[in-house]
Amino acid sequence: MPTLRSSSRLHSSSSPSSVSSPLHRTVGSTLRALSTSSSSINLPCDDRDSDPSEGDSHSLSTDEGSDFEESLRRNVRKRSAKRPLRTPPVAKHPKKGSQMVEGKIQKKSEPPTSDLFDSVKTAKSDMQSLVDEWLESYKQDEEAGFLELINFFIRSCGCKGTVTPEMFKKMSNSEIIRHLTEQFNEDSGDYPLTAQGPSWKKFQGSFCEFVRTLVYQCQYSLLYDGFPMDNLISLLTGLSDSQVRAFRHTSTLAAMKLMTSLVRVALQLSLHKDNNQRQYEAERNKGPGQRAPERLESLLEKHKELQEHQEEIEGMMNAIFRGVFVHRYRDILPEIRAICMEEIGCWMQSYSTSFLTDSYLKYIGWTLHDKHREVRLKCLKALKELYSNQELTSRLELFTSRFKDRMVSMVMDREYDVAVEAVRLLTLILKNMEGVLTSADCESIYPVVYASNRALASAAGEFLYWKLFYPECGTKAGVGRERRRSPSAQRTFFHLLLSFFVESELHDHAAYLVDSLWDCAGTQLKDWESMTSLLLQKDQNLGNVQENTLIEILVSSARQAVEGHPPVGRVTGRKGLTAKERKLQADDKVKLTEHLIPLLPQLLAKFSADAEKVAPLLQLLNYFDLSIYCTRRLEKHLELLLQQLQEVVVKHAEPAVLEAGAHALYLLCKPEFTFFSRVDFARSQLVDLLTDRFQQELDELLQSSFLDEDEAYNLAATLKRLSAFYNAHDLTRWELYEPCYGLLRKAVDTGEVPHQVVLPALTLVYFSILWTLTHISGPDASQKQVLDLKSRMVAFCELCQSCLSDVDLEIQEQAFVLLSDMLLIFSPQMILGGRDFLRPLIFFPEASLQSELASFLMDHVFLQPGDLGSGHSQDDHVQIEQLHQRRRLLAGFCKLLLCGVLELDAASDVFKHYNKFYNDYGDIIKETLTRARQIDRSHCSRILLLSLKQLYTELLQEQGPQSLSELPAFIEMRDLARRFALSFGPQQLHNRDLVVMLHKEGIKFSLSELPPPGSSGEPPNLAFLELLSEFSPRLFHQDKQLLLSYLEKCLQRVSQAPGHQWGPVTTYCHSLSPIESAAEASPQGHSRSKKRRIEEPHREDVSSSQEESLQLPSLLHTPILTSTTVKSRPLLEELGEMEEGTSASDFTHDRPLSGPQRSRFLGTQYFQTPNNPSGLDHGNQLTRLSLMEEDEEEELEILDESSEEWQDIDKQPGDHSSSSEPGLDLLDTTELNIEDF
Secondary structure (H helix, E strand, O other), rough: OOOOOOHHOOOOOOOHHHHHHHOHHHHHHHOOOHHOOOOOOOOOOOOHHHHOOOOOOOOOOOOOOHHHHHHHHHOOOOOOOOOOOEEEEEEEOOOOOEEOOOOOEOOOOOOOOOHHHHHHOOOOOOOOHHHHHHHHHHHOOHHHHHHHHHHHHHHHOOOOOOOOOOOHHHHHHEEEHHHHOOOOOOOOOOOOOOOOOOOHOOOHHHHHHHHHHHHHHHHHHHHOOOOHHHHHHHHHEEEEEEHHHHHHHHHHHHHHHHHHHHHHHHHHHHHHHHHHHHHHHHHHHHOOOOOHHHHHHHHHHHHHHHHHHHHHHHHHHHHHHHHHHHHHHOOOHHHHHHHHHHHHHHHHHHHEEEEHHHHHHHHHHHHOOOOOOHHHHHHHHHHHHOOOOOOOHHHHHHHHHHHHHHHHHHHOOOOOOHHHHHHHHHHHHHHHHHOOHHHHHHHHHHHHHHHOOOHHHHHHHHHHHHHHHHHHHHHOOOOOOHHHHOOOHHHHHHHHHHHHHHHOOOOHHHHHHHHHHHHHHHHHHOOHHHHHHHHHHHOOOOOOHHHHHHHHHHHHHHHHOOOOOOOOOOOOOOOOOHHHHHHHHHHHHHHHHHHHHHHHHHHHHOOOOOOHHHHHHHHHHOOOOOOHHHHOOOOOHHHHHHHHHHHHHHHOOOOOHHHHHHHHHHHHHOOOOOOOHHHHHHHHHHHHHHHHHHHHHHHHHHHOOOOHHHHHHHHHHHHHHHHHHHHHHHHHHHHOHHHHHHHHHHHHHHHOOOHHHHHHHHHHHHHHHHHHHHHHOOOOOHHHHHHHHHHHHHHHHHHHHOOOOOOOOHHHHHHHHHHHHHHHOOOOOHHHHOHHHHHHHHHOOHHHHHHHHHHHHHHOOOHHHHHHOHHHHOHHHHHHHHHHHHHHHHHHHHHHHHHHOOOOHHHHHHHHOOOOOHHHHHHHHHHHHHHHHHOOHHHHHHHHHHHHHHHHHHHHHHHHOOOHHOHHHHHHHEEEHHHHHHHHOOOOOOOOHHHHHHHHHHHHHHHHOOOOOOOOOOOOOOOOOHHHHHHHHHHHHHHHHHHHHHHHHHHHOOOOOOOOOHHHHHHHHHOOOOHHHHEEEEEEEEOOOOOOOOOOOHHHHOOOHHHHHHOOHHHHHOOOOOOOOOOOOHHHHHHHHHOOOOOHHHHHOOOOOOOHHHHHHHHOOOOOOOOOOOOOOOOOOOHHHHHOOOOOOOOOOOOOHHHHHHHHOOOOOOOOOOOOOOOOOOOOOOOOOOOOO
């Protein structure tokens, strides 16, 4: 295909009749007047400046800005239009609204503008029929039909204005667009392409389908007419350069879809032209006697016609590309940029001969750096379609070499869906372009298989499969499925998998790797025969680490096949499974069970001495269909399994192995199985064995005053085994409580019991009490049983309390955890649900126990970095484990607070560390604070104040009152107070009484201690007012004035008050000053527009609801009615004369006031507002300024939290716009985006 050129008919008129239409006459001038859109943005790519010239000046790829039309006009050849426009003929059946006057059509009224739009909007009629109807009307009256088409696009933009015949004849394109802009009187910023609701849901699809059908139906007729398409392209080009977002968005979409349809027509013309050329050559190569001159002449004429049509199509495509795409692919609106990228991808895919060149690919490469997710996504999807076709990859080599690094880096994109598409694109490059991706490129993708997002990890797993596994063990096309199932190929696959996991050292858990590979290699991963053969055969030369990994892969694949759940931390996002998937899972479960039932005892026997291998192997029973033991008569394998299970439990004392063994036996001990009696007997034998050992070893301990290490280890191991089984099985009939309690009592009294024995003994007693509670949970429980359980529980709590002061840290922490759980279980909540018979079991801890729990928390949870022991010598894993343990302790204490077991005031010991330990425990403390506020709002506010008082008092005792506010610890306290203030949220009216009460109590505390008599110093607690000032933004202005008066009265009681105010008092008064609030409400740091600001007074008073419809950058401007007038001194004196004994409720519940008081506070003397001569009611008359967008993209200033709080109180209750509604809230915060904290 030759280089696309602009059609000359866009620059010259072809007949006198065409001159009669000003719209047609101004097409050339409109194109020449196009300039680089002021709404475009510069993409962060340096390639645009360094890109070499793309050839001749009329090439479609030129990116020269607004002066490209002049070069077109100079270089393109002139030709006359194919058919000059004549005066529109008289229709046989004139359209409604027109009449014949002296052979000319005179319009009675404006043309119908809603027929096409309403039909496309409803999408009820067939689009081809709709276009045919329009074509019929156009043939009858060209001007009216074209006006109907123009008005359809105008209405699709959301504009209610229309192009009348008078405008069409007398006004140029730019004048028409300017007139339509002034008539764009929509109240909201929504237009059909962005409007919400069911009626607009399918509009964009119908709109695009209409444009496509229009070109398709006109490709043999009107498409080559000089009038309709040229003028339509000119109009869309002008609208696409408008600053009205609706015009620009809609016209760009229409132009791009029009271009896509023209590309398809050009492709068809190219095919017809090639066929014609072949026919012509074949006819010409015939002998003189066989050659038909008439056919040669007709073929040559046909060739000329096709060539002329192709040039016309190329001209239209050239005009659209250079008039719309070149400017709009950098538009400020991401939706417009996304449309451009999506369509240029379609052009390259449809007509690769002309568009799949570096001149066009560079636009996609540049836009890969776009900052908006949707645009980057469209670029990647467009490239995916290109790289998936092997025939096109040879043309992408230069593009790939230039932008490969960017595509590889997008694997780490912050948007997961973009990263997923980037990995899939690289997979296509890997498959279709050999050797392009280097080892370094691939190694940057490998870690993504362990990503938390499953879609991204799965895409990376597919890349890994095609890079590492497929070349070695995959099958080529046509080989069949035999090789895939061959044992050698499967062994190769697992060896490669093990090598990758072990040698890469990217992760510790193979379950995530299995989940990532499941979608592409699920068949190989479900080959349990190959895995078990590798584990059982002796000549496989697998190392210890490889055996552990292979067992983990076996267990992970079994779980994935049977349950379908991803590992912890990954979410599929799917709500459920289909019937086909559930059936597949059931079949896999049966296959897994049938294969592993005979082999599991062999695997346990081989690896029985290795705890790391035995524990995951025992977990395989979770995924068995255990009924197969009965239905398939496999009881002999069950006997072998029970024997191996008993041997494993007796041999090991590791918690993971014991827990897995106890749970495996629990799965088998279900009464519905026919083999229950056999399993129950085996369980009894095992427990008898363990209890006999325990009694024997306990007697030795009680008789002798000293145990050697072996004896202590054996006793501890037996207790661990019994504790693990007591957790899953009811061992009450073995009566283990008494001997264990006696052992613990001796440990507390004498300290002669080793700590490794005390830990499992505590757990055993704990489980014994819980199992006893389950036995008496019915209403038929005797009073004696209840009292016996109560005595056991109280005795256990006393033991745990004694253990809190033990010298061993593990015993202290274990005792704290068990004691917290026990107090929570036997709290007042245990009688809920109709279990009032358990009321005698409710236990309330004494004050000494509560104090000891709080002290333990302070000593073991809120530790400074220097108190953590070995510090940097510990590895990261140990530090993380210690942090988890501390979080567990804190969570247990907070649950006691929220459930009413401990006094809620004890939460102050937790809240005062909120800011200092925010990284470690911020989520726990935040949730505790939220729940405490739900329980009692007022009490929670007092606890916050108490936390600040405690911190202030501690600092005062350590440092003294001098220069207290300059200390780093005091600055941290201010940050904590600010965080507490943010925790109240944006609901000022809801929290009004609480904040006022907090201020009053804080003022009392700050002046509670006076300086010594005769001293000129300030009260020692006075600096507390600076902390209190952080809560001032939460106050209403009326309350601020009342608090100022209250503070003045309190200061009058201080006889030593100096003539000048103290610094903390000045700071606090400044926070309550209305002058500061007015200043805070008027931020000056926002960037302003630099172009075309029409300064008219009435335009500054546009209502906020109208401003929101402008689609301008949403800066937080100062409200129009915000008062900045300084309150007069007489009003302050009048407030100061109020009664001293005013309560917090008097501050709040008496505001808003009524009668004279209301007028005093809410009248014009209190809040003065500027007069608005034009009023606020502008109706729907939006000016051109209110429809214009900013010329350059403005970066929004990020406001800090304190500024947001001042914005929260920006609107004054004295607004005359709201004072007319008596019950209206004093502060409307629904429009503010303020996080709680």
